[in-house]
Amino acid sequence: MVVSNSRLLGFAAFTGVACVTGSLYCQYKIREGLKKGDYYKKSLDILKQHNAAMQLLGPPIKQGNLDLGDTVNNMVDGYRAKLAVPVLGQKQKGKLFLWAEREKPGDSWNVQKLELSLENSEFDGRRLVVYKSENNEKN
Template structure:
């Protein structure tokens, strides 16, 4: 079937007829218009969904940057002369990938995060671990490590909380709730 919109004709076999002469053609054209409308609606719906997801992802990543441990960690990094020297001034943070739950997870009591950074010399990632004992307590940064683009398999230790060993962070489970007895962790 060939459609000619200018003359509103269609061809079936060797005969040419007007659209109004054959009810099958009107039905076919009507269904095509409906399918085209549905495709348009589905396209717009898909674009709106993807746009909404991207906006939500950026909103959640922005909210993560408002946490106390995030701000404290970046201040500690900027005060670490060797780290700043390796990255190059100015050091700027980039968008956090909230989809990478292996390295970025935040719960009520514990958080672990990978913060992408860019300096004038190279890019890197700041890995941070933080926790608090109760919801009323302030966050405590446990460890900060800087991974550099040029040294992918090594990390520079920026800060290690003296109250916690390296094994504590290695076995860090963000889903674990501190076991408190009368306000003291047991």
């Protein structure tokens, strides 16, 4: 059976679009799952209550999409979470670095440390410590 080149090209194009769409949907669902985590919500609440961070960023604070390819800064397992959340305020943008832990799956997450890195800032690569738990000796 002979198949024309135009028919093969159409099939290849359809398959390519389906693969890209599926990949984007999977990334969207993963990001939404991370945003629903207690560690994520608690961290953003702490950031929004930090006066210096709010003055530097400028309210309101919005969060961007996590870079799922950044496996150095973005990792979550059943016991530890480490994320670099892009944040944007009226004045400038940056990243909120968060570390959280819990004893076992099902337990509540405890935010261990939050640091804010700002773009276009006089901080020049330094980070503002937004929160550090009292029992946090590792970070």
